[in-house]
Amino acid sequence: MLRFDKLEKSYGNRPVLQGCSGRFGTGAFALQGPNGIGKSTLLAALAGAVPIDGGEVCINETCLHANPIAARQLLAYAPDESPVYRFMRGREFLEFVARARGKAPDTLDDDIAECFGINTHMHTRFGAMSLGTQKKFLLAAAWIGAPRVLLLDEPANGLDAAAREYLATLLQRQSEQSTVLFSTHDHAFIAAAGATPIQMETLQAKSSPVA
Amino acid sequence: MTSYLSALPIPRRTTHLVNATILLFADSLILLPIASSLLVVPMQPVSTASLGFHTLAVATLALSAFAAQIALLEQQWHRLLLALLGVAAWGWSLVHLHSSAAWATQAMLFGVLVSLTVRAPAIPSRRRYLAGVRRTTTRTSVFSRLPIAARIQLRILFDEHWPPTVLRLAIALGIAGCANFLFGVFNGDVRTLPAGIIAGASVALILSGIYRTLAEAHASMQRYAAALPLAKHFWLRRDLAMLSVLAALPFGVMLLSLFDHGIPATTCLKLALANLGLLMLLRLPLSFSRRQTALVGVMLAGGWSAGAMVAIH
Numbered sequence: 287m288l289r290f291d292k293l294e295k296s297y298g299n300r301p302v303l304q305g306c307s308g309r310f311g312t313g314a315f316a317l318q319g320p321n322g323i324g325k326s327t328l329l330a331a332l333a334g335a336v337p338i339d340g341g342e343v344c345i346n347e348t349c350l351h352a353n354p355i356a357a358r359q360l361l362a363y364a365p366d367e368s369p370v371y372r373f374m375r376g377r378e379f380l381e382f383v384a385r386a387r388g389k390a391p392d393t394l395d396d397d398i399a400e401c402f403g404i405n406t407h408m409h410t411r412f413g414a415m416s417l418g419t420q421k422k423f424l425l426a427a428a429w430i431g432a433p434r435v436l437l438l439d440e441p442a443n444g445l446d447a448a449a450r451e452y453l454a455t456l457l458q459r460q461s462e463q464s465t466v467l468f469s470t471h472d473h474a475f476i477a478a479a480g481a482t483p484i485q486m487e488t489l490q491a492k493s494s495p496v497a
Numbered sequence: 498m499t500s501y502l503s504a505l506p507i508p509r510r511t512t513h514l515v516n517a518t519i520l521l522f523a524d525s526l527i528l529l530p531i532a533s534s535l536l537v538v539p540m541q542p543v544s545t546a547s548l549g550f551h552t553l554a555v556a557t558l559a560l561s562a563f564a565a566q567i568a569l570l571e572q573q574w575h576r577l578l579l580a581l582l583g584v585a586a587w588g589w590s591l592v593h594l595h596s597s598a599a600w601a602t603q604a605m606l607f608g609v610l611v612s613l614t615v616r617a618p619a620i621p622s623r624r625r626y627l628a629g630v631r632r633t634t635t636r637t638s639v640f641s642r643l644p645i646a647a648r649i650q651l652r653i654l655f656d657e658h659w660p661p662t663v664l665r666l667a668i669a670l671g672i673a674g675c676a677n678f679l680f681g682v683f684n685g686d687v688r689t690l691p692a693g694i695i696a697g698a699s700v701a702l703i704l705s706g707i708y709r710t711l712a713e714a715h716a717s718m719q720r721y722a723a724a725l726p727l728a729k730h731f732w733l734r735r736d737l738a739m740l741s742v743l744a745a746l747p748f749g750v751m752l753l754s755l756f757d758h759g760i761p762a763t764t765c766l767k768l769a770l771a772n773l774g775l776l777m778l779l780r781l782p783l784s785f786s787r788r789q790t791a792l793v794g795v796m797l798a799g800g801w802s803a804g805a806m807v808a809i810h
Contacts, residue, residue, distance in 0.1 A: 333724035358726035369721040371714065373652045382645050386725040391645075 287311050287465040288332070288435045293341035295324075295331055302327045306341070308489045314461035316476040317469040319486030325469040326366060328489070329437045332467070333363035345435050359387065362433035366440040366469075368420035372413030376404060376423050379412065380430065387431035398426050401452045417444040425453065429460075436460060438468035442475045454478035513617035516570050520563065526792070531559045550594070553603045557587055560610040573618050574660055583610060646731075650739045653714040654707065665707060666743065669700045673747035677754040685759035690768075693755050694805045697772040698798040700747045704740060705779035705794055711736045712783055737777050748772050768805075775801045 293306040302324040317325050330336040332343050334350050334357070343350040343357075350357040370379050381391040399405050402422040412420055421444045428436055441457075442450050457466055457479040467484075470476060476483055521528075534555050561583045568576035583606050590599040590606075640648065654662040676696035683689045715722070715732045722731070752765045775798065782793035 330720065330724075335720040335724040355726045355728070358724060361724070363721070363724040365721060369718050371649065371653070371718055373657050374649065378645060378648065382649070383725065385645050386722075386727050388726070 288343075288345055288467065290332060290343045291341055293328070293331055293343070294339040295327055295336065296339055303331065303338070303341075304490060306489050308484075310465045310467060312461065312463065312465060314457050314466040314468070314479050314481035316479070316481040316483050317467060317486055318471070318476075318483050323486045324490070325486050326439050328486070329363070329439045329467065329469060330365065332435075333361060333437045334358060335363060335365070359431070360433060361435040361437060362428035362431070363437045364421075364424040364428045364439065364441060366443060368412060368417075368424060370412045370420065370423070372411065374412050375409050376412070376415070376419075377408040379423055380408075380427055383427040384430050389431050393430050394426055395429060398429055398456070401456075402426055402449055418446060418449070421445060422449060429456075434464050436464055436466045436468075438466070440470060441468050442470060442472055450475065451478070457481065509617040513567075513571070516567060517614065520566055520570065524563065524566070527562070528559065531555060550600065550603065553607060554587070554591065557603055557607045557610065558584075560607065560614065561587065564610045564613045567614060569661070571618055572660075576613055576618075577660070579613060580610070646735050647739070650711060650735065653711055654739075657714065658710050661710065662707060665703055666747075669703050669744070669747040670750070672696055672699050672703065673750040676751050680754050680758045683758070689755065689758055690760060690764070690809050691806055693751060693760070693768060694802055694809070696751055697748065697768060698775060698802045698805075700744065700751070701772060701776040701779055702794055702798040704744050704747075705776065707740055707743065708736060708780050708783050709790065711739070733780070737780060740776055740780075741773055744773070744776055764809075771801075771805060 288310045289308070291307045293303045294301070295303040306324075306328060317328070319325055327336065331338045332350075334343070334354060345357050345360045348357045348360060374382075380394050384391050384393045387393075402425065404419065404422050404426060407415060407419050407423075410419075412423075415423075421441075425438070425441055428438065441453060445453060454475060457468070460466055461480065466479075466481070468479075468481070561580050564583070565577055565580035568574070568580055586602055586606055590602040593599045640651070643651070673696065676692060679692050679696075680689055683692060711732070715736075728734075748769060752769050755768070756762060756765045778797055778801070779794050782790040782797065785793075
C-alpha cells in the first residue's frame with residue numbers, strides 16, 4: 287500500500303535520509319528511533335510536506351512525484367506541532383481540509399469529534415487553543431475522506447489520558463483497512479494501538495523491510 | 498517567539514534600540530537621496546534663513562518616515578497616526594514657506610518626531626495584550642457563505658493585519674481621488690492619460706504590498722497544505738484574485754473618471770487590463786527576490802509606466 291525507495295533528504299550539508307526504503311501493507315506501524323534520526327522528516331517526506339532530494343514514494347502504485355494530487359487524496363498527515371493559522375477556528379480548519387479533499391464541510395465523523403472532545407472548541411481560534419486541543423483537531427482532520435495511508439508524527443504527544451486511549455482504539459480500528467505509520471517513543475501506546483515497532487535505522491540501512 | 502521574547506527580562510528600551518538600528522541599515526538606500534539633498538540645498542543661492550528652513554524640512558521628513566516605520570514595526574498604531582499627521586503638518590508648513598508659523602510647525606514636528614523615535618513604547622501594544630483573549634464570536638452569515646479560502650484571506654487581511662491593509666487601501670483610494678481631481682484640472686487634454694497611467698501604476702504598487710502579507714501568513718501552513726490534495730499554486734492564484742477584487746474600487750474610480758473626461762472606452766478598457774496585468778506582475782518579485790521586493794516592484798512599475806507612455810504615443 288505504501289512504498290518508498292531510496293529516499294534522500296539533506297538539510298544544508300547534513301544528510302537526514304540516505305537511501306531510505308520501505309514497504310508497508312495494511313496495519314499499524316510505529317516508527318522508533320532516537321531524537322534527530324529523521325523520523326519526522328521521513329513522515330513529512332512521505333506526505334509530500336517536505337520536498338525530497340531523490341527517491342520515490344508511491345501509495346497504491348500512485349506515485350507522489352508523478353501524480354501528486356491523486357496520491358495526496360489517498361493519504362493523510364498530522365504533524366507533531368500545529369502549523370495551522372493562529373486566527374483559524376476549529377470548524378474552519380476541518381472545513382478547509384474537507385474542501386481540499388473534495389468532501390462536504392461536515393464530513394468529520396461525529397464519533398471522532400465527540401470522543402476527542404473538540405465539539406466545544408469548534409469556534410475557538412487555534413491561537414487560543416491548548417497544545418492538546420490543537421493536536422486533537424489535526425488528528426481528527428486526518429480521518430476526513432477515509433485515507434488509505436495515515437502518517438502521524440508523535441500522535442499521542444500532548445493528549446490527555448482519555449484521548450490517548452481513544453486514539454489507540456482508533457488506530458487499531460483504522461489499521462484493519464489502511465496503512466497507519468506513526469512515530470512515537472511510548473511503548474505502552476504502541477502496545478495499546480496494536481502496532482508493529484519499526485526501527486528507523488533499519489529503513490535507513492536500505493534493508494527495505496516488507497511488513 | 499514574540500510572546501516568548503516578551504517573557505524574557507529584556508528591557509523595552511533595548512528592543513527598541515535594536516529595532517531602530519536594524520531599520521537604519523535597512524533604510525540606508527532610501528537615506529541616500531535625503532543625504533544628497535542636504536548636500537545640494539546649501540549649494541543653491543538662497544538666504545541663510547531659507548537654507549536653515551530647507552535643511553530642517555528635509556530632516557523632519559526623513560525623521561517622520563523613520564518614526565512611521567518603527568511605529569509599524571512595533572505595532573504602535575497611535576504613534577503611526579501621529580507620524581502621518583506630522584507629514585500632513587509638514588506639507589502645510591511648506592505651503593506657508595518662511596512664515597513664523599511654518600518655522601514653529603517644523604521645529605515642533607522635529608521635536609515630537611525625535612521623542613517618538615527615541616522613546617521606547619511605554620505599554621505593550623493592544624494587539625499583544627489581547628492576543629490570548631480574542632473574541633470567538635462567529636461572523637455574519639454573508640461571511641460564512643464565502644469559500645473557505647476567501648475567508649482565510651479576509652481574516653489574514655482584515656483580522657490579523659488590518660492596520661497595514663486598511664492603510665494601503667486608504668492610500669490607493671487617496672491616489673485614485675487625487676487622480677480624479679487632476680483629470681478634472683486637465684479636462685481631457687494630453688496630460689490626462691499619462692496622469693492616469695502613473696496613478697494606476699502607483700495604486701498597483703501600493704496594493705502589491707498585500708501580496709507579502711498574504712504570502713507570509715500562508716508560509717506558516719505551507720508544509721501542512723503541501724500534504725493536502727490542493728492544486729498547484731493554490732494560494733498564488735487565489736491571492737492574485739483577491740488583489741484584483743481589492744483593486745477594483747480604486748481602478749474603477751480612475752477609469753470611470755477618465756471615461757467621463759473624454760478618454761475613449763476602448764482606451765479605458767486597455768488601461769484597466771494593463772493595470773490588472775501590472776498588479777499581477779508585481780507578485781513576481783516576491784517569488785524571486787524576497788529581500789528587494791519593494792525596489793524590484795518600483796522598477797517594474799516604473800518600466801510599466803514608461804512602456805504605457807510609449808504605447809499611447
